[in-house]
Amino acid sequence: MMRAIVSGLLLGLVAPITAAAQAISLPELEQQIADRALGKIVAVQVEQNGETVYAQRFDRKNDDQLTDIRSAGKSLTALAVGILVDEGKLPVNTNVWPLLGSAANDPRNDITVRDLLTMSSSLDCSDSTLKSPGNEERMYRTKVWRDFAMNIPVAGDYTRDDKGYGRFSYCTAGVFLLGQVVEEVSGQRFDDFMAERVFRPLGIDDVKWTRSRSGEVQSGGQIQMRADDLLKIGRLVLDGGKYRGQQIVSGEWIKQMLQPHSQTGPYNYYGYLWWFSPVTSPRGLEPSWMMMGNGGNIISIYREYDAVIVVQARNYNKDDAHPNSFAIMRAVLEALPAPNQKGDGSGAD
Missing domain, CATH: 3.40.710.10 (DD-peptidase/beta-lactamase superfamily)
Incomplete structure (x- = not known):
């Protein structure tokens, strides 16, 4: 076994x-x-x-009827990140908050792309706990998801192991921010980037993205395919x-x-x-x-x-x-x- x-x-x-x-x-x-x-x-x-x-x-x-695959769509975001990593534009140790315009003293500035890819960041964020400050349902109630995700507090008891990883905590908001990172680095909207670099080469031409009330693309899942x-x-x-x-x-x-x-x-x-x-x-x-x-x-x-x-x-x-x-x-x-x-x-x- x-x-x-x-x-x-x-x-x-x-x-x-x-x-x-x-x-x-x-x-x-x-x-x-x-x-x-x-x-x-x-x-x-x-x-x-x-x-x-x-x-x-x-x-x-x-x-040809589309179905919402929910968080299975998160795995697509890993492919988008990988393309930029391959091109040398986005090392996995890139600090996310400074890239997205945080203040110099922001306590989240040491969170990396790898932390968000592995659900091991210091964010106080758990989708399995409704009272968690970063729970995805809280994000969906806001108009601008980026503002919500960028301001999730850090967990006071957060530590890293000898390999540099924190504890696993499933956090959709963190994956949404990876989509914002892809947009920042590529200069394209996340859905346009995915269409050009992943879907079109595969012959995929019919998908439906979920968006925030302000129009942000949900890169943390909820895509219909x-x-x-x-x-x-x-x-x-x-x-x-x-x-x-x-x-x-x-x-x-x-x-x-x-x-x-x-x-x-x-x-x-x-x-x-x-x-x-x-x-x-x-x-x-x-x-x-x-x-x-x-x-x-x-x-x-x-x-x-x-x-x-x-x-x-x-x-x-x-x-x-x-x-x-x-x-x-x-x-x-x-x-x-x-x-x-x-x-x-x-x-x-």
Whole structure:
């Protein structure tokens, strides 16, 4: 088991084992979804070895209907930051507050881009605690989110470990500020930057961003996208930042992004706005890095299977949202041919 976890933590450092892609069938899962046993599942799409092997929409809407993937969108911001890092314009040790125009004596001036990428800054900010000064719901009630985020107080008990990291505290406002950093460094609005540098090269032309009342782009999630476009994001990361021969973000950045920086559970870790969480397969715990958002929205990649699984769901604020989506991913892995094995794709013995 631990061997599988270690393998997964090195996901960006090893080559995938490729095999011929085969269409898969998931009748039992489809019945569960139809019976609402897994809540409101919107779509499931699976890609292996660069080919779509399963695609099903379950909410009776057109395939081009967009779905809000909530905080899974944070992982897109890591790609935007990575492009600027690759170009030498934004080192990860850049101090964020001075870049965004803070006063010389601001107590937040030592917070870096890396701190915000790893959710380990000194901000007194926790989205899981409603009374937290930086809780995202407080930000949404304001007109100018940048002013709110720039003025979140620092935690009085904050310390760093011997590697320079603080404690993990999930903070959407910090990721919103990373979008402001991208705007400051690139000279473009965040949505325009993403369209030009990420989406257009992937052939993604239909997304919907959430904005503040003052028009700021929410780079901390809440983007609406199609399932097939999310497959492209997963493939981009799985292939080391390359898509159909074009290097969009460097392989070196992908490696850094998928390095574990904080442990969030017995087998769970956090990189640069990407989650590591193993999924049970017929072989045991299968290493996987993921984009994850409220409602059970998950885009997961599997190096050894050379596969991407997209689950879109509207189980927002439900305790079983992620367990339901993990059940779907387990069913998919049972149906996919395992590495170095051939089968009919049905998952049958």
